[in-house]
């Protein structure tokens with residue numbers, strides 16, 4: 001594990017155990033046979049079908065085929081014939097965050113700026129997969145920071161969210177990783193991230209009320225130390241006009 005990866009981990013105990021657990025799986029990255037760029041992004045016309053990838057992954061498709069058998073299906077029936085290919089493609093595409101790094105996403109979109117007030121991008125659509133069940137959780141992220149001489153192009157904030165959301169995740173770690181990435185990139189006076197999400201692994205099993213949302217936050221710098229800043233951010237984040 002590299003230091004760069006380590007620092008994105010959650011480590012409330014300070015003993016490194018959580019950070020190690022939180023680290024993106026290096027083994028998985030090595031095992032990754034192809035990149036999502038080999039799979040075309042789905043377009044509206046495709047409906048639910050993720051189209052053929054130019055490069056097939058026979059091993060991945062075999063595993064999905066076996067999963068179909070284990071759930072009691074016949075992988076040779078007509079409707080399932082291309083399912084292993086589609087599932088392999090979909091999972092590769094939905095976990096493309098493993099191929100992305102914040103520094104590449106941000107590029108040179110960092111600018112000197114004396115603006116000293118809070119910058120907030122609210123209601124960033126978020127789709128991720130829970131690492132416990134590999135089922136989707138989805139919702140919105142609200143991301144804010146207070147610049148200290150540097151700002152980042154606003155369109156980059158949703159892309160930073162995606163770098164971490166498009167991996168297997170737990171919502172708590174995802175929230176922390178986004179906050180830490182912005183901290184590292186901008187060294188701002190403070191960072192605040194709130195994520196509100198619905199988890200299909202709970203909803204579909206009826207574990208929680210169908211409409212219960214999980215809310216997590218990660219605060220750095222002034223958002224942590226200054227009550228007024230924190231309140232302003234949480235007020236703005238939680239009073240979305242979209243609901």
Ligand SMILES: [Zn+2]
Nearest residue numbers: 130132133201
């Ligand atoms: Zn889950």
